[in-house]
Amino acid sequence: MASTSGSVFSGTLREITETKLQELSKRRAAFEEKKSTILSSLEDHDKIKRLVTLSDGVKSCYAIKLDNLGHVADDVSKHNSLEVELKNLNSFIAQARYDPSISIKTLHKWESSLLGHLDTMPLKYACASLYAHRTGDDEEMTEPFETIESVKKLEAKQQWEEDVFVPAHVDKVALDRFLKELFIDEPTDSSKKAKARDKLADSIHDFEYKLAVPNQFNSYTLKWVIDGLLASEGLSNGKREALRDFAKNDIILGEIADVLNMRVSALDTWSWGDNVPLEQRRKISGVYNIHMDEELLQSIFLQYIGVKWSVFFKQAFKEFRRLGGPWSDVRQPIPELDKLRREYYLDDSVSAWQNDSVQHVRRSMHRKDYFMARLLDKESQQVEFVDGQEEAEYSVGQKEPDYEKKNPMQAKQRLLHILSAEATICSRIHNDFTALHSSFDRWDSLLPHTTIHTILSFFGVSDTWLKFFAKFLEVPLRFTDDPTNTAVRTRCRGTPTSHTLSDVFGEVVFFCLDFAMNQATGGGLLYRLYDDVWFWSASHDAAAKAWATTQKFAAVTDTQLNMAKTGCIRISGDPDVTPAIQSSLPKGDVQWGFLTLSPQTGRFDINQTLVDFHIVELRRQLQSKQKSVFSFVQTWNSFANNFFTSNFGEAANCFGRSHVDAMLETHSRIQREVFRVGVGLGNNDGSAEVEASSVVEYLKMILHQRYKAEEIPDAFMFFPVELGGLELQSPFVSILQVRDSILADPSSLLDEFKKAEMEAYRAAKELFEKWHHADDSRWAPQGPGEADTFFSFEEYGRWREGLWYHYDMELVDVYRELLERPYHGGGIEMDEVGVVACGLAALGASGSNFNASLRGGIKSDWHRMDPYWRRVVALYGPEVVARFGGLRFVDPGLLPMGMVSLFREKRLSWQD
Structure with missing residues (x-):
């Protein structure tokens, strides 16, 4: 159907x-x-x-x-x-x-x-x-994309089969002991952890009861389930199209609801069927993912189950953390003696940590964005994926969050900002900073089913659901390109890719690592984005404990760390000093995407060697799109704009202006290198090579060669499709919009803070020496001369990360400013009576549906337009108005927008 x-x-x-x-x-x-x-x-x-x-x-x-x-x-x-x-x-x-x-x-x-x-x-x-x-001419809009299997693709398939069809050997006794020591055994007070674990088990029992209620599926439920599936990466383009048809038909939704209500009421009889087809898909980074191609009703049913458990566990684990007993706070208690001494010397009563402090901001950001980040906050929340926004595989070469959408790439970018800001602050304030980064190797393929079952059972999941989860994991599988007589094999390890329920299992297991790290480091924060783990601290010993805990977790769960993505650096406050790193800590750089964290500066540098590798890959991908200018532009936008830009790191004050300049220079080099020898798009058969200095020059040459197009305006390349343009995206526009608003030197903020702190200390000392009398205090120090000698600068600043010091510049102000991402306005203004203003007004007069039809693009209202499009229309608009009498290239009625929209909704395929 x-x-x-x-x-x-x-x-x-x-x-x-x-x-x-x-x-x-x-x-x-x-x-x-x-x-x-x-x-x-x-x-x-x-x-x-x-x-x-x-x-x-x-x-x-x-x-x-x-x-x-x-x-x-x-x-x-x-x-x-x-x-x-x-x-x-x-x-x-x-x-x-x-x-x-x-x-x-x-x-x-x-x-x-x-x-x-x-x-x-x-x-x-x-x-x-x-x-x-x-x-x-776009064949990809009507025909499947076929390629010859590459050696790398075959190797990836072979590795995956060795992973998932070979059972794991989990030491269940060791894992049970690890869980009991972590969540139950407690020498000082045996009740706190055990009570928290018991409360978690009770909440699971209550939740399972709610999931047994009949008639859970209806049209409303199915629409948010379908929306979630459409936002995921797992479905084929054909099934996406079918789901969109389902969502528009209430009769079909009613029929689907009837079937799925029967399935959920007979959970014990559910099965995958005889077998589930498998297919390989290449990602832009070069990694091959294995996707199951189950029937749509199964996808809808499992999406619903997965979302329900995801939202539940997110709230349950947050409640576990909020209890205040088991989970150690990053804000360690201020000793009573320190409070008394501060009150005596500063006349400053300290009862608790201030909410407006560095420690408070750290804790808030971590709880909001990096605690159980893969789980959903609400049922209607969607995980947003943008073509090209994924991390480069380097092993081979300020707003509140929108709870309707989760963007994994934005969370990663923010994490890099936090790390860079922490490196700047800790190295200057504590004169020491250690950061380590690692990733679990092939987590989705290697996660043992025994590990999942043991931990879920320990937390109190019932036998009914444990049996269902076991059937979900033990999938009968066969590749679609295998010979027809190939035997069906049952999965023995790992979780199905692109299933919300798989994310739930992964996060439940990782919750044990999060809690173990919290306990081992005395409240240290593990910044984890699913299988990617980061830890940093001003204490080198804390970093060593964090790494030991990670290794122990990997051992007892029978999972593997990817040592190619593992590294550790230590930064001193003195640039001339290279501090030693404990031998127990891993070797290697701290890297992400195209970025490497410098031990000298504490900032990220672009690894140009890795860029070179992907320049070659970009040229190869463009060659595979030689028959269609449309596909060429889509590939360029995803690879050259989204992929490269996201892996360079989003601009922020903590990176400094030199990072922005490095991005601009590298993007310029990418275009020169890609088009220096052409990419075989000269003729329809790809036989001619064209050399150009930029993507715009190259496209003009191709359009001239193929269609004899003369004097094509630059605006035609960059204007949105709704106005008849190619919608080629420019990384330079977005980056240049923020360059001048980025701090030139982030460390200058620390210089200002340290100066303000020293001035405040001197003023407090002068005030104490002039006016303070020990007889007026309810407590006074007893050491020789201490009552009349102002305390040291070191003691004065000991709690600067948790208290408000009333400086002209507080440390929390520095922290926030380092994390600040610049406004993307770029200083572009509109002449209210100029040709662009007239052109925009004409767009508005052309119909009330114009703005509503745009995803972004050039809108008639300047102030409602994204800064990117403001710059585009201000830069290229005058020429378009002069030559075309307005901002449209084409009469909208003649544009084949239906087919274009269909193509936009499809996931790009990548050449092997």
Whole structure:
């Protein structure tokens, strides 16, 4: 049913597209014929007759409606400004017949304007023709993408099969002992951890009871389930299309709800069926993922179950952390003696940690963004994936969160900012900073089922659900490209990729690592994004404990650490000192994407060697898109813009302006290197090589070679598709918008803080020595001379990360400013009476649905437009208005937007 629906839908769109292209061709030919006739009739006319002929010709070419007297009718065409001009010109021409003060120069100006209108429409048709070729020639919109299996692909498949079809050997006794020591045994007070674990078990029991309620599925439920599936990476393009059809049909949703309500009421009889097909998909980073292609009803059912358990565990683990007994707070208690001494010397009563402090901000950010980050906050929340926004595989070469969407890449970018800010602060304040980073190797493939079962059982999950989870994990599998006589094999290890329930199992297991790390380091924060783990501290010993805990966790759970992605650095406050690293800590750099954390500066540098590797890969991917300019642009946007830019790290004050300059220089080098030898897009068969200096120059050459397009404006490359452009994305626009608002030198903030702190200390000391009397205090130090000698600067600043010191610049202000991401406005303003403003106003007047139809793009309201598009329209808009009479390249009715939208919704495929 889904396949038929999808094919009919696609076929209808192709028919609509073909009709629009035929209509475009007819209109273009008719206009050119009329224009040629008009121009040939001008040769023998005097100036006035030429103007009349041109005016009548423009009215005919643009299909301007006339009234019974032959005058331009009011408000009946979409060329409003042209209508006004023609109306006025009729009166001016009548005056010019008699009035000798109308100069020849004025007549020439009127004639040039009319000739310009005759030249504008052919330009629009030429751009529409390019757009048509771009869409019509796109084979990927109608045919599957086929490639020959590469050696790397076959090796990835073989490795995956060795992982998932070979049982793990978990020492269950050791794992049980680890869990009991972590969650129950407690020498000082045996009740805190045990009570927290028991409360977790009780909440699981209550939740399971709610999941047994009948008739849980209905149209509303299914719509948020389907939305979540559509936002995931797992489904094929065909099944995405079918799901969208389901969501629009309440009758079908009702039928699906009936079936799934029966399934959830008979949970003990659920199964995958005889087998589930498998397929390999290449990611932009070069990694191959294995995806199951189960039937859609199974996907919907399992998505619902997964989301329900995800939301539950997120809240349950947050409650466990909030209890205040088991979970150690990063804000360690201030000793009573320290409180008394501060009150004595500073007349400053300290009862608790201040909420507006570095420690408070640290804890808040960690709890909000990095604690159980893979779990969902609410059922309708979606995990947002953007093509190209994924981490580069380097082993082979300030807003509140939107709880409707989770963006894993944004969380990673923010983590890099926190790490860089911490490195800057700790190295300058504590003169020591240690950071370590590691990742669990092939976590989804290697996670043992015994580990999952043991931990879920320990937390109190019932036998009914444990049996269901076991059947979910033990999938009967067979690759779609295997010979038909290949035996079905049952999965023995790992979790199905792109299933929310798999994320739940992973996070439940990792909760044990999070808690173990918290206990071992006395409240230290493990920054973890699923299988990617980061720890840093001003205490080198704490880092060593964190690493030992990670190794112990990997051992008892029978999981593996990826040592190629593991490293540790130590930074001193003195740039001339290289502090020693304990031998127990791992060797290697701290890296992410194209970034390497410098032990000298504490900031991230771009690894140009890794960039070179991916430049070669980008050129190869562009070669695979040689038959379609549309696919070429989509690939460029995902790879050159999204992938490279996200792996360079998002600009922030903690990175400094030099990082922004490095990104700009590297993007410039990428374009030079990619197009220096061309990518084989010269002819449709890819035989010709074209050398260019930029992607824009290259595309112009290709469009000229293929379609004989002349004088293509730059704006055609960058304008959104809704206005007839190619929507090529420019990394330079986004980066340059923020460059000047980034701090030139982040360490300057620490210089200002340390100066303010020293001045505050001297002022407090002077005040104490002038006015303080021990007799007036309820407590006084007893050491020799201490009562009259102001305490040391070291003691004065001991709690600067947790208390408000009333400086001109507090440390928490420094911390926040280092984490600040610049405003992307870029200082671009609009001339309210200029040509761009007029062009935008004309867009707004063209229809109330214009802004509503845009995902982003150029909007009629300047202030509602994204800063990126403001810069694009300000930079290229004047040329478009001058040459096309407005900001549209093509009449919107002629654009095949249905087919374009269908293509946009598909996931890009990557060449092996």
